[in-house]
Amino acid sequence: MMKIKYGFALLIVMLVVTVSCKKDDDDGPAPIPPRDRGEEAIRAQAEIEAFLETHFYNYEDFDADPNNFKIKFDTIAGENASKTPLIEQVTSKVVNDIFDTDVDYKLYLLKVREGGGERPHFSDYTTTTYDGRLMNLDLFDSSVIPIKLNLVNGKSAQEVGVIRGLQQALIEFKGAVGEPITNPDGTLSFEDFGIGAVFIPSGLGYFQSSRGDLDAYGQLIFSFQLFASEVADHDGDGIPSYMEDLNNNQYLFDDDTDGNGLPNYLDNDDDGDGRLTKFEIEIIDGEIFFPDTNGNGTPDYLDDTI
Structure with a gap:
């Protein structure tokens, strides 16, 4: 049975993943047209598969310690030369591009632990912690405190939600069994929650947008822990x-x-x-x-x- 404690009250905040847009001045340089999404899908899959073939995760830590919950990635080389590559441990699903329905992606998932609770719908709220990394494993985003994600995925800053790749990964996992347990010392415990990672092609991420440490057309890695989900009725009309x-x-x-x-x-x-x-x-x-x-x-x- 998987269990984890947090020494603070569960923080529930809304995370809205957006990309800011600014209209170019009329006399400014002409914007560069985005790359072909189909061609980028092919390039992204090759880059992700190359990573999966040359890297491993700390599966031995999970085997040795059932309470471990932190995924770590490293290169298969030197003293790690005998490690099992990720390509032999991941599963995949086909996800359609909402911008170009002629384009499909192969989304790779690492299911360390599926979880024993409820599986979220694609439009639900989830209580989650996560790390977001670039393909060189640099950290660009993280939340060690459980936060509430709105899984609705949109095309623009006005259409709120998480990126489609993360949305489509989280709905393949389940939250913890039962409600969080408040311990005598005020900590919270979660049992048998979902834990995994997803390797996201740019077309299911930020594509041509660059923001902060993120380069345009970059592939991403999210590792996460899924503690709970809540069926959403955003307009309160009685229909989920x-x-x-x-x-x-x-x-x-x-x-x-x-x-x-x-x-x-x-x-x-x-x-x-x-x-x-x-x-x-x-x-x-x-x-x-x-x-x-x-x-x-x-x-x-x-x-x-x-």
């Missing part, structure tokens, strides 16, 4: 946000039934008929039902004729 993904692409900003510029997951009147969505659905014993009063195949909350 993950259920407002009508086209099932795990991107919520292109689901806008009434075309008012506000995606359904942020719109408490999805069909724009003047009647709030929460009054056009039924919730019985925690189960959601979607009435179709006129029997036309469109539920009332998406039908502006009702």
